[in-house]
Structure formats: C-alpha cells, structure tokens
Amino acid sequence: MKKVIVVGAGVAGMSAGIYALQSGFDVTIFEQHSLPGGNCTSWKRKGYLFEGALHWLTGSSKDSSLYQVWRNVGAIKDATNIYIKDIFYTYYHNGQAIHLYCDPDRLERHFLEISPEDAKEIKLLCKDVRCFMKVSVPVLDVKGVKVRHKNKMGMSMLLGLLPILPKMSAYDKMSVLEYSQRFQHPGIRALLLNVVGANLKASSLFFTLGCVASGDGGYLEGGSLVMTQNMSKRFIELGGKIEYSSHVEKVIVEDDKASGVIVKGQRVDADAVIIAIDTLTAAEKLFERPLNETWIEKMRKDIKFMACTFIGIGVETDLSSLPQGLVFPVERPFTFAGETFYTFSLNNYAHYKDYAPKGCSALTTCLMGDTYAFWKGKKESGEYEMEKEKLAKLIISLVEQNIPQASGKIAVVDVATPLTYERYCGTKHGSWMTLQEKGDKSMTYPSVSDTVKQLYFAGQRLQTPGGLPVAVDTGRKAVQYLCRDIDTIFQGKMNEAVN
Ligand SMILES: Cc1cc2nc3c(=O)[nH]c(=O)nc-3n(C[C@H](O)[C@H](O)[C@H](O)COP(=O)(O)OP(=O)(O)OC[C@H]3O[C@@H](n4cnc5c(N)ncnc54)[C@H](O)[C@@H]3O)c2cc1C
Secondary structure, eight states, rough: OEEEEEOOOOOOHHHHHHHHTTTTOEEEOOOOOSSBBTSSEEEEEEEEEEEEEEETTTTOOSSSSSHHHHTTSSOTTTTTEEEOOOOEEEEEEEEEEEEESSSSHHHHHHHHOOOOHHHHHHHHHHHHHHTTTTTOOOOOEEEEEOBOOOOOOHHHHHHTTHHHHHHHHHHTBHHHHHHHTOOOHHHHHHHHHHHHHHHHBBHHHHHHHHHTTTOOEEEETTTTHHHHHHHHHHHHHHEEEEESSSSSSEEEEEEEEEEEEEEEEEEEEEEEEOOOOOOHHHHHHSOOOOOOHHHHHHHHOOOOOEEEEEEEEEEEOOOTTOOEEEEEEEEEEEEEETTTEEEEEEEEOTTTTTSTTTTOOOEEEEESSOOOOHHHHHHHHHHHHHHHHHHHHHHHHHHEEEEEEGGTTTEEEEEOOOOHHHHHHHOOOGGEOOOOOOTOOOOOOOOOOSBBBBBEOOSSGGGGGGGGHHHHHHHHHHHHHHHHHTTOOOOOHHHHHHH
C-alpha cells in the first residue's frame, strides 16, 4: 500500500482522499484549519448560521453524472433533502415583484405578462434555457488510466451538446450586461444581471439558468457545513486520517520526486503528494525552488480572481414570507472599494430550519469584486476594522430601507473580506473561483506536474470557472493520474449508492 499525503481538506482534498483510499492507498490529509471544508463552509454567530458557499450544487440531480460522484464522496446521502427552488430570484421593480422562475415555461408566461414589448427576446431566452437544460457536467476518465467502472460520456449527452455549441460560442463573446440590454424592461434587465454577475460571459448565465431549470442546482439540507462534514466522515470511515491544525510548510522534492511534506517543522514521508489548495498559492509558497511548470506560468498570467466581501445578517423577525433570493434596486448606485452597485441582493434562509433562533431570520449578501488590494491597504493603514464597521452600517441601512419589518431588528452583522478568505483558506486574493469574462477561453490545467514526479494537483483553480463541481472532479482526476503513473486500477465507485 503506497502512502499518499493530501494537502488541504477542502472539497478537492477530501475527494482526492476518498478516491485514493478506494484505490488502495494509505492516505493522510493535512489541514491547517480545525475543520474540513475550506471555502465550502458555514459559520454561526449569536445563534445565526450563515451559509458561506453553497448556493446551488451542480450535480444534485440524480440524472447528472456528477451526482454519482457527490454520492460516492458522501456529500449527498440517501437521507439528504435536496431543495429545488421554484423561483431563483425576485426583483422588486417599483413595488412590483418580478420572479426569475426556474421553469422556463413559467418564466416565459410571467415575463410576457410583465413586458409584452420584449416578447421576441423573452421567447429566445426561454428557448435557449431549454437547450442549456440538456447540458450536464461530464465526468470523464483521464487518458491511459485503468478503471474498474468505465465512465464514458454518453451518446445522448454528446447529442444534447450539439445544438448549444453555436449558442455557446455566441454567448461566450458577450457579457451578461450586454446580453441584458436586449430587454427593454428595466426589471428583467436587473434580474438577469444578478444571477452570475454583470461582467461574466453571457454563456455562464445560460449554464446557470439551464442547470436550475433542469432541477440540477439544488441546495442540500444543512448546506456547506453538513455537506463537508459528511465528506470528512466518509473519508475517515474508509480508513483515512485527517490531521487538523497542521499547516503544510513545504513539499519535499528529492531527485525530482515529491517524497513528503514538512508540517510543524517535522518531515513526513510519502510516495506521492496531492496538493489540494489554491494552485497559485502552492506554486508560490510550498516549494524551496519555484516550480518550473509552463502551465502554472500560464495560469498565473491568465487567472482573473473571483472574490467577494460577504456579509451575514441576523434579523430578529421571521422573514419566511419573503422569497429566498431577493434583489432590490438602490435609490442611488453605491460605490464600495471601487466597485459600483446598482442593485442590492439578499439570500434569505428563513425558510430553512435551524438557521436562526426561533422567530428570527438569517440573511446573507455578497458584494462581488476582487477588492483584495482595497482591504489589504486598509489593513496596512490600520483602518480595516473601521472600514468593516462602515460597511456594516451601509448594509443595515440597505436592509432596513428594503425590508421595513427588519427595521431596528438587526442583531448581527458579520463581514468577511477577501483577507478573511485568504487567512482561512490560503487562496490567492481570497478568491474562490475564477472570473470568466466575455471572450475568455475556458481553461483546463493539468492535475499533474511536468517536472516533479509523484506530485499531483486538485482544486477549484484547475478548471475555469471552478467551484464545487471542479473541486470534487479534480480530486478524482488527481487520483486517476496517480493510478495511471503506477499502473494501478482506479477503483472509484460510480454506480454504487453510498451511505
Ligand atoms: C461566498 C461563496 C459562494 C460560493 N457559491 C458557490 C456555489 O453556489 N456553487 C459552487 O459550486 N461553488 C460556490 N463557491 C465556490 C466553492 O465554495 C469553492 O470553489 C470550493 O469550495 C473550492 O474548494 P477547493 O477544495 O478547491 O479549495 P478550498 O476550499 O480553498 O480548500 C483548500 C483547503 O486547504 C487548506 N489549506 C490551505 N493551505 C494549506 C496548507 N499549507 N496546509 C494545510 N492546509 C492548507 C485550507 O484551509 C482549505 O481547507 C462559493 C464560494 C464562496 C466563498
């Protein structure tokens, strides 16, 4: 049995750990924090649980190939309730609620009622959402690996992809902002801008709308925290070890082979190392000499960091009569850290059990933008806490303006900045996905080192735009490369329900 060390117990690290155990390796994960999950986490403040990552999970539908992966790694169990939203977001336009229904037929009827003058574009939007519904993230095997369960891209999936290729290419070339301007109704424009962000490729908007329309964009009961705790339990049940509070300082490279790591000043030997932290951070910090990999150099040049300032809000009133995704216009656009916001959006967790004390509600909002430099500057000038307080006050006033029943009842405001994410997960710029703006090519980077043997990579950074599906899939892929290199059969269970 070969000894494998995994660096990081995020979703990618635990996926790699589980697949490596199944393929017969002896696995230890070193995690710097005291919990598993990394960016995929939630936290409690004064009785309020703030969902920090999972908004929709690609692969939560039984019909998708990724579902089997989530089952195998224990993220989804038989008993897991998967909530599918009817309405993705609701925008309040001059007091009128405009709903972004997930079902394209319902969406078409609703939008046509609201804005008959946009009929042509509404019909096209819904037609294209129906096309993108057929797309499912494929789970593929790496070339040359021997696998116990062959995992091919089905013919029906390939055929399903054909009609969207020309649409994808057209939507890749425009931003969501440009696409939204096809609509005359300002409410419809604002709703579309809020799904994935205004600067992203319009194709990201269609992938997301297609995903939720097909029922494959559910929210798992208990959210990020329960999901990643389930994964860590599965890893341990399979015989793996997780060492918490164990920051890996360096990967040991001897004779061009990864032969272990240095943790807390101690050497720990291994036959292979899988790095499941932000690849860019790893390349910069985990090696005595910088890794000389052309693909990492390319990644460094090309990556545009997706990051946010996240705010959790605890309100001492029951907001379950309000929709789960709320978007409000703002009287005057506000600028924060160099980013201008035209709307204010909230996720409302009042519909879920145990997210807040009885009769109260947990809300969250993300101010999207790579504001790392801004916050770093505030930290250096000693104004960091003051700036967080200023932001908390702005958020309180926005919540109170838009939800009058919350007025005077805001008990908690918790601000996490890109510096928080950097400290917590070690990600570059505190970024947890990669921005894909119009014209940007989709990229998949290798999971294996070109220059150091027995060294593998997993994690969100390896495939644009990243996120949980990429994290879990690259963990699996890293183990496939390892199995291929040592001529061992990859044993990942694809067709077995695991509980
Ligand atoms: C606000 C927000 C909303 C999101 N919404 C969604 C969504 O709806 N859907 C979706 O798919 N994705 C979403 N994401 C993105 C998703 O959460 C991340 O892309 C994913 O969790 C990344 O997982 P990972 O395992 O690649 O990396 P990470 O989560 O960064 O895990 C890396 C782990 O390695 C540890 N580590 C780092 N350095 C070291 C070291 N030197 N030694 C030991 N341990 C180390 C870290 O502590 C961490 O636990 C969201 C993220 C955020 C923050």
